[in-house]
Amino acid sequence: MKNNLDTLQRFVFENSAVRGNLVNLTQTLNLALNQQQLPKGLRKALGELMAASALLAATLKMNGALVMQIQSTGTLKLLVVECTTITGEALKMRATAKWSEDISDEQDLFELVEHAQFMITLDPKEGGQAYQGIVPLEGSSISTALENYMLRSEQIDTRIFLSCDGDSAAGMLIQKLPETMNQLTLDRDEDTWARVGHLASTVTDDELLHLPTETLLTRLFHQEDVRLFEPTATEFFCSCSRDSVSNMLRMLGDEEILSIIEERGNIEVNCDFCNALYTFDKVDAAQLLVSEAAVVTPSAKIH
């Protein structure tokens, strides 16, 4: 029985600046995606992105949200994954996709994108500066795109391995921190990095998805001194609320709100992430209006 379902586990290679994370998303993946009618290829891509966002969020000492997006002008318009970290709490994740026409189950992400950009946004909860980095989506997998991103925009050597079979997603990250100062330590870190990077790259999808953490680490790095930390749980959580939907509607403006009410009698908004339905009737809608003068009055519409 696998003991690491829906967990993120950090580990370090002792006496070096090389560290890693492993993640498994099973219930988290299913709860996040089962409400959405996703073609197989996009479900796989979202699963891999979710695993990647958890791996990356866990390397940051930040309470807040890490948002990963792939934007494209092709059939696929948008993939978005959000991972929120709060010290002492489970990693909270949600994800969604937008596309423009029929996609067959055989088509994978890279057949569906054009002029695609890979975007990472960090949004600290307790104030602090939001940060956004954008690079073209290059390579033939999400993991290589992310490795390129980390090297180019953060100057951090990172290896990332991702897998999603539709039922669960898993991933492993190895990173070399530019922490050490003296030449001796630098050389040793460089050696460790080259060695564990090579060992890590032998991991198979099956091992990533199905082996318990300790077994996997022993199998990959059996001659290394690896210290494994306590796991952090992951869970699906959607932060949408009636308030956030109200704010979104207010941004449409009074005129737009009134015209939807006029046309349809009420306003219905589905959350893209969790599919929750928010309904605003005439009375609710009146409370959204910014201008007092525009308040909906019983009109000729009521017969």
Ligand SMILES: [Zn+2]
């Ligand atoms: Zn929602």
